Amino acid sequence: MQTLHVELGDRRYPIFIGSELDPQALLEPYIHGKQVMVVSNTTVAPLYLQHYINAIEALGKKVATCILPDGEKYKDIQHLNLIFDALLEAGFNRDCTVLALGGGVIGDMTGFASACFQRGVYFIQVPTTLLSQVDSSVGGKTGINHPLGKNMIGAFQQPQVVLADMAQLKTLPPRELSAGLAEVIKYALLGDVEFLTWLEMHMEALVAGDATLLAEAVYRSCAHKARIVANDEKEQGERALLNLGHTFGHAIESYLGYGEWLHGEAVATGMVMAADLSHRMGWISTEDLERTKKIILRAQLPIVCPKIPLEEFLAYMSHDKKVLNGQLRLVLMKSLGQAIITKEFDVELMKQAILANQA
Amino acid sequence: MQTLHVELGDRRYPIFIGSELDPQALLEPYIHGKQVMVVSNTTVAPLYLQHYINAIEALGKKVATCILPDGEKYKDIQHLNLIFDALLEAGFNRDCTVLALGGGVIGDMTGFASACFQRGVYFIQVPTTLLSQVDSSVGGKTGINHPLGKNMIGAFQQPQVVLADMAQLKTLPPRELSAGLAEVIKYALLGDVEFLTWLEMHMEALVAGDATLLAEAVYRSCAHKARIVANDEKEQGERALLNLGHTFGHAIESYLGYGEWLHGEAVATGMVMAADLSHRMGWISTEDLERTKKIILRAQLPIVCPKIPLEEFLAYMSHDKKVLNGQLRLVLMKSLGQAIITKEFDVELMKQAILANQA
CATH class of the missing domain: 3.40.50.1970 (Rossmann fold)
Incomplete structure (x- = not known):
């Protein structure tokens, strides 16, 4: 223990x-x-x-x-x-x-x-x-x-x-285990590229339910989150990084109706959209984007969401708690394994990133 | 101002x-x-x-x-x-x-x-x-x-x-002004006998709505409460004194159904019950009890509640938030103008105090 x-x-x-x-x-x-x-x-x-x-x-x-x-x-x-x-x-x-x-x-x-x-x-x-x-x-x-x-x-x-x-x-049903792995992958993508490499080594064993590896993944994920939360309990700053993929993901969940997709599944596709936008902004490479999609796919998670009308998708995003003074802020990747929270993104590129990752 | x-x-x-x-x-x-x-x-x-x-x-x-x-x-x-x-x-x-x-x-x-x-x-x-x-x-x-x-x-x-x-x-309807005066009187009874004397000098003018006197009463009441709250924000100790009359009063309100009696009216009769029990415990004199009843009456407030079956009254009291480890604690008057919170009271005397102040 x-x-x-x-x-x-x-x-x-x-x-x-x-x-x-x-x-x-x-x-x-x-x-x-x-x-x-x-x-x-x-x-x-x-x-x-x-x-x-x-x-x-x-x-x-x-x-x-x-x-x-x-x-x-x-x-x-x-x-x-x-x-x-x-x-x-x-x-x-x-x-x-x-x-x-x-x-x-x-x-x-x-x-x-x-x-x-x-x-x-x-x-x-x-x-x-x-x-x-x-x-x-x-x-x-x-x-x-x-x-x-x-x-x-x-x-x-x-x-x-x-x-x-x-x-x-x-x-736990396999689909729910995968949904949990979405959040595990999130910690790697937002702040720990070495953990991403570890996950790439062990993903199939994690999906198969290896208890020792899962305990290690839980410990590393919780340690990562605990450190961020201790610095910023009430989400004034750094803690918002934990929402990587969540603003997009919440829009997917809200549109589909809670319970259709699991939270982790929506976050998985949301992280792809965030990575895609980060790529379009010129921050991460094509290889980084593909690496992101691949680890998500290997965790048995969706990398595209059903077709959602863009206006509705944006309306759901605007209800996000990270809206400050009417300005949407997003968690994006400045580089793989290094997330930032920013309102400095191109809205047209954001729309492209949403549309590009729908079925 | x-x-x-x-x-x-x-x-x-x-x-x-x-x-x-x-x-x-x-x-x-x-x-x-x-x-x-x-x-x-x-x-x-x-x-x-x-x-x-x-x-x-x-x-x-x-x-x-x-x-x-x-x-x-x-x-x-x-x-x-x-x-x-x-x-x-x-x-x-x-x-x-x-x-x-x-x-x-x-x-x-x-x-x-x-x-x-x-x-x-x-x-x-x-x-x-x-x-x-x-x-x-x-x-x-x-x-x-x-x-x-x-x-x-x-x-x-x-x-x-x-x-x-x-x-x-x-x-504000006169009945609601009186209900507010119940809480004003409460501050005097629980901790400020000099304020009680001030209220006895001005009660009819307060009931008539004298704005200058009301502002003074509000200031003194808020100052009293603010001092207690600053010492004990989360109600671990001293703050519970502010519930003088409230455990009895909540039972009255709960039995009658919220909205039948105003909160202040229930607290007024609750304070009479608390004073009555304090008297039966030998802590305040007959004159103190009468003085309590008189200032409440002069504020146009009830000093007796409708007949409520004792078991139901007690059941509602047992839901009070001041119950700790299954033990009811009450705010009583050790002397006039000095309240205490205590579980050291005689349950039979408490029952008598409840029954003695019902119509």
């Missing part, structure tokens, strides 16, 4: 990364109060819920559960409210702990609920997908979607602890 | 207290970005909305509005969502300011919406009721109700600035 600390002053917390982790021993120091609400979904609960209930009850805690339907399309205010209903029906008060057992959707909703319930209670994350292990388990961004935009409503809420157990990835 | 600063480090903010304040001059330094959403209700908007729109537009800002129905019963997740709808339909992004123009309900909902929209945007408060001027404009507590409890979902969100304009109290 490896331990990574996210350095956020008095909100510093550990991420435990390994296989067959012992939740009773690892969670004990981090559960506050006597009441624990475990929030999960209908896919994950049958597989892992009882294991965590047993571990927490063995610590002498009262456990209640809230099981939500599985999918990004349920990441809305109505389903958020079901967590509040469960907390109040169980009689939970301010001195409780809320544990998210599931992927990014469960983590985002549960974290946001824990930030709002009684104006803030304790939060623990057990991410069960590769995507949530490398992305949403670090950084404290939580929230829900709105029909007019993704993650429009939320809070910054740091967990007490994160348990990333590779054993749980065995039950 | 008097200015009071709430000292919260880098979130320090001013409260301007006076009559016929100039919003254009006072708001200018505190509006961030070019987009301002004014949230108000159907009662306040016809009276004051245009005045603020004009002032903000004169500053070169884009103004959008969201008008909610008036009343505590609309302080729920569905109506909160209408603010998010309005923000997104207006195309507002992370760099916007949200202004609450209304009473406590509008302030609580708007503040909470501003805390969650895009994970946090700027917030300005223009409280238009006496209650919101002396209570919800200081301290950053925002939130909404849940069918199982008041203010169960929310956030700590500090405003950039607060404008408390006594001229707006002229249109």
Whole structure:
């Protein structure tokens, strides 16, 4: 087991990364109060819920559960409210702990609920997908979607602890494993060309679910994100680099309707568009662009999206949170492995990059 | 005009207290970005909305509005969502300011919406009721109700600035002015017996709406609250004293259904119950209890609530946020003008104090 600390002053917390982790021993120091609400979904609960209930009850805690339907399309205010209903029906008060057992959707909703319930209670994350292990388990961004935009409503809420157990990835569908690899590739593309070379060496083994290599990929991804987040918790600057591919990707997800494409799939194609625009701007070479597309393809991810009318694509992009004073900012690659956030791009080239990567 | 600063480090903010304040001059330094959403209700908007729109537009800002129905019963997740709808339909992004123009309900909902929209945007408060001027404009507590409890979902969100304009109290119904006086009396009872004497000298003039005396009462109340909040922003200790009368009051409000009694009315009777229990505990004299009841009566406030079955009353009290490890804590008076928070009270005497102050 490896331990990574996210350095956020008095909100510093550990991420435990390994296989067959012992939740009773690892969670004990981090559960506050006597009441624990475990929030999960209908896919994950049958597989892992009882294991965590047993571990927490063995610590002498009262456990209640809230099981939500599985999918990004349920990441809305109505389903958020079901967590509040469960907390109040169980009689939970301010001195409780809320544990998210599931992927990014469960983590985002549960974290946001824990930030709002009684104006803030304790939060623990057990991410069960590769995507949530490398992305949403670090950084404290939580929230829900709105029909007019993704993650429009939320809070910054740091967990007490994160348990990333590779054993749980065995039950993950291959498509979801690939979606997680999209974010892994993102860290390489935005800031670590040496990690890109490592991924090029191991991609087929990662896709096949090699637990040791996956743990290493999770550790390196989380370490990368943790360093950025520690420098810029509230996303005033550097943290925005983590959105490489996301402004394009959010437009794809929004147009298709949440849940059609997985988040990681949309980000994958979004990164191709960002790389394509970086190439058209003269910043990265044709070879760099091809290398980007190839590692994404080898991760079993899409490099083109369905045909989307350009005006609608641009309208969805304009809802992005990186819009500042009405000016769209994009994360692009100044060189391979070195991303920048910039409003200095050619809009016509951007439109070309979008259109060039549609089916 | 008097200015009071709430000292919260880098979130320090001013409260301007006076009559016929100039919003254009006072708001200018505190509006961030070019987009301002004014949230108000159907009662306040016809009276004051245009005045603020004009002032903000004169500053070169884009103004959008969201008008909610008036009343505590609309302080729920569905109506909160209408603010998010309005923000997104207006195309507002992370760099916007949200202004609450209304009473406590509008302030609580708007503040909470501003805390969650895009994970946090700027917030300005223009409280238009006496209650919101002396209570919800200081301290950053925002939130909404849940069918199982008041203010169960929310956030700590500090405003950039607060404008408390006594001229707006002229249109306030007498019943609401009295409800605001309940919180004014609360500050005297919990920590300032000299202020109680001042209120006893001026209560009829305050009820009649004397603007100079009201401004003084608002200033003294806000100063009192600001001092407590500066010491204890997240309600770990001293701040809980501000809940004098509120645990009983919340039970009354919850049983009757939000909106039947005004919050201040429920707090008034709640303070009588707290004083009564303090008397039964041997901490305050019969004369102190009578003095408490008399100042509340002179403010045109109720000192008894309708008959409520004891078990239901207690069940609603057990949902209070001050419950810690399953143990109810109450704010009581160790002496008149000196409140304490304690779990050391006799439950039988508490039941007697509840029953003794029902109609």
